Amino acid sequence: MQPAPVLPLSDDCQHYRTKADVPWDLQKYFSQRYSIFSYYDDGIHLTDDAWFGVTPEPVAMQVAYDMSGSKPSKKVLIDLFAGAGGNTIAFGLSDRWDKIISIERDTSTLACAQHNANIYEVGDRITWVNADCFDYLDRLHNDPDSLHPELRVDVASAVVFASPPWGGPGYRTAEVFDLSLMEPYNLQKLHQACREMDHALYLPRTSDLRQIARLAPGDDKVEVVQYCMKGASKALVAYIPGKAD
Ligand SMILES: C[S@@+](CC[C@H](N)C(=O)[O-])C[C@H]1O[C@@H](n2cnc3c(N)ncnc32)[C@H](O)[C@@H]1O
Numbered sequence: 001m002q003p004a005p006v007l008p009l010s011d012d013c014q015h016y017r018t019k020a021d022v023p024w025d026l027q028k029y030f031s032q033r034y035s036i037f038s039y040y041d042d043g044i045h046l047t048d049d050a051w052f053g054v055t056p057e058p059v060a061m062q063v064a065y066d067m068s069g070s071k072p073s074k075k076v077l078i079d080l081f082a083g084a085g086g087n088t089i090a091f092g093l094s095d096r097w098d099k100i101i102s103i104e105r106d107t108s109t110l111a112c113a114q115h116n117a118n119i120y121e122v123g124d125r126i127t128w129v130n131a132d133c134f135d136y137l138d139r140l141h142n143d144p145d146s147l148h149p150e151l152r153v154d155v156a157s158a159v160v161f162a163s164p165p166w167g168g169p170g171y172r173t174a175e176v177f178d179l180s181l182m183e184p185y186n187l188q189k190l191h192q193a194c195r196e197m198d199h200a201l202y203l204p205r206t207s208d209l210r211q212i213a214r215l216a217p218g219d220d221k222v223e224v225v226q227y228c229m230k231g232a233s234k235a236l237v238a239y240i241p242g243k244a245d
Contacts, residue, residue, distance in 0.1 A: 001139060002148045004130040007111035013045040026051045042119045045112045050084035053165060059227045059234050060090035067200060068096040076158040080133035085113030087163055092122030103129040103136055137193045160194045163202035177206045191215050197242040205233040212238045
């Protein structure tokens with residue numbers, strides 16, 4: 001597995017200028033574009049799918065600030081689901097990490113993330129990977145030689161951030177969202193893949209806290225932070241210690 005080269009923007013990567021150009025189901029997000037990316041007008045590009053999942057900039061900045069408080073021995077941050085770059089850019093701006101590895105499976109979305117990171121002048125601080133993040137983690141643990149040296153990191157010095165797609169029955173409507181039903185990756189799958197490293201999971205605000213609490217290794221604690229904008233929670237992040245520590 002290799003780092004991604006600089007990818008060209010494809011026809012799926014769009015910079016919408018007016019509401020009239022925007023598909024109807026994205027218009028709500030387009031009207032919030034400056035809270036999503038304050039540099040939107042500088043030419044931010046997204047795929048239509050990426051609009052639904054991008055972390056708004058103030059939330060991404062606060063998460064990056066909170067992740068900066070990781071133990072000093074942690075030098076590498078692995079962002080498993082780069083999307084259009086919302087979180088990755090904030091991690092780059094924090095200037096906390098010796099290395100940031102940012103993974104995205106969809107080539108057009110990754111091209112947007114690279115482009116957007118350059119707008120924020122942090123593109124050269126990121127090692128991009130166009131691959132399945134579970135494949136990457138599996139190789140990191142079981143077959144590190146199959147990774148390019150730039151992607152081969154010491155697990156003890158790495159932390160993971162994961163903002164997976166949110167879907168599954170009840171995630172918009174349930175008062176308490178059952179994370180075992182989250183699609184396409186449920187809580188158990190995400191936790192299993194990351195368990196050796198300290199990992200921060202960006203999850204729906206209604207997520208079942210009892211399910212998260214069960215992931216604490218031994219007598220250690222799990223911290224859960226609700227991230228709000230204008231008095232309303234946008235998401236929670238569960239900060240889960242790794243087993244290797
Ligand atoms: C919620 S979005 C991430 C948003 C991102 N944090 C941001 O602020 O822009 C989830 C992303 O994960 C990608 N994805 C889904 N499964 C993946 C996998 N197995 N490996 C890598 N990327 C994946 C999707 O293509 C999508 O872009």
